[in-house]
Amino acid sequence: MTENRSRLPDWLRQKDPIQREMMNTRRLLAGLELNTVCQNARCPNIGECYSRDTATFMVLGSRCTRSCNFCAVTHGSPLPVDLTEPNRLAQAVIRLDLNHVVITSVTRDDLPLGGARQFVRVIEAIRAAQPDATIEVLTPDFQLEEKALKLIREAQPEIFNHNIETVPSLYSRVRPEADYKRSLKLLSKMADAEGEMMIKSGLMLGLGESEEELQKVWKDLRGAGCQILTMGQYLQPTDSNLPVEEYIRPEEFERLKEKAEDLGFEQVIAGPYVRSSYLADKSSRELLNS
Template identity: 50%
Template sequence: MNKPEDNEKFQRKPKWIRVKAPVSREYQATRKLMRDKNLHTVCEEAACPNIGECWSKKHATVMILGDTCTRACAFCNIKTGRPMQVDPLEPMNTAEACAAMGLNHIVITSVDRDDLDDGGADQFVRVIEAIRERSPHTTIEILTPDFRNKPGAIEKVARAKPDVFNHNLETVPRLYPKIRPGARFYHSLRLLDTVKQIDPSIFTKSGIMVGLGEERLEVSQVMDDMRMADIDFMTIGQYLQPTPRHAKVERFVTPDEFKSYERMGKGKGFHLISATPLTRSSYHAGDDFAKLRDARNKSLKANNKT
């Protein structure tokens, strides 16, 4: 059992990652819309520290396939258990919420659904198709699970042509048994490599958390592995312990260290890298997509001149 002093220590964070409580009208409006459409968001389920800022700007990451995950990763606050049946109205409700918010860019993620034959891939396709029909101007970013090697799952989702295909590696390979025991680092890497092989025009993206006990050299190696898989965009953020029962924070990485990771990533050739204490996969996703598209276009023009 956790002692009171342990909980007090658990709550103590450096000033550079403290955020204000969400109170704006826009935040409340976004929350109401999600409730009215019976949608879940990773913003709430994962206790994201940026929820106040993002929801105030009408940015939300919709989490499809329910709110119950079939895995129990040591870093994640989403509940684990036996999921309910897939909601057939979810694609339509997601598309309607996207239209109601007037989104230029939307992020769609999900829980792990190892109970489904395709790991939930078909629902991703249905959601992408519904958004394309209802809001053709909206660019679509997906943040998928690894689909547990379900045959044809990756291919099915990639052929639906999301604008950005994101799948997070989460941490360095050495820490997988402790932090992400239900997954395999190189399978996740192959997933993103496969997407690029199927459709090179799709931007690929992945991210890790730091502060879990990783070494700088290991982060550098993960960057090299990502570039070998032709991943365009990398995110690096500070891991924050959701509850005392989750993996503890080994240390708080300083803003200067994050800046050095950003410089390192740029030197390794990523089109875009976001590395700050509060960086999360979907944080500023719309703005980052525009930067990513501009960076690749600039790179293509430079290559054509040579």
């Protein structure tokens, strides 16, 4: 089945990806030559987020060394690391007056430590430019390289996020170059770190998972120390990506949210358009200030 907007159920037809107010943010980011997951991954929330003068920055280039079947980000031979990127990103933080900054990246298995040093450079540049901003990183698994994890721990972002994405039985089809147990171990290692980082992860629904499988993943995430969980509807970004197996109704997301909350997560955000960083400035500030 090819994802076609005209075939979406009613509860998924509310987003307008092109809004006049978004163009200022788009021009600013283009002028600073910055990548965002909003554009590169074809996020359906781009109009809303750009119109709110916010974005999720994607560092280390626009080409991923892995090829996940759910993701629209370009994969292939990446370019060298741009050491001017952290300062340009910090300029964007100032000009957008962000109080919560979300930084993600393509996976760079070609780089020493998976590019973790660039995350640290970006965190340091943001803190120098906007000291009161809180920082959330959404990282690849760094192949569990301990030196890479140590760099991120020492940088102490307020929130460390690594998405588990789907249930174990679907990994070979959805993200064949990733490993469920490796991702869980990464979250556990970061949860055990000294400091006050909150641990976050996210799931896509509608790829063919069962509720029993979901509940097992929730328990695994809690066992790994995950405190924040996001769940959203998978939407096929291009014809070459996996098709949607099921559209989850909003009331079903609410029911699943309540079930997950019963396991002790400090925050569960669930809904058809929820993504890892969707409205993260609001949800994270509420949690960090509580």
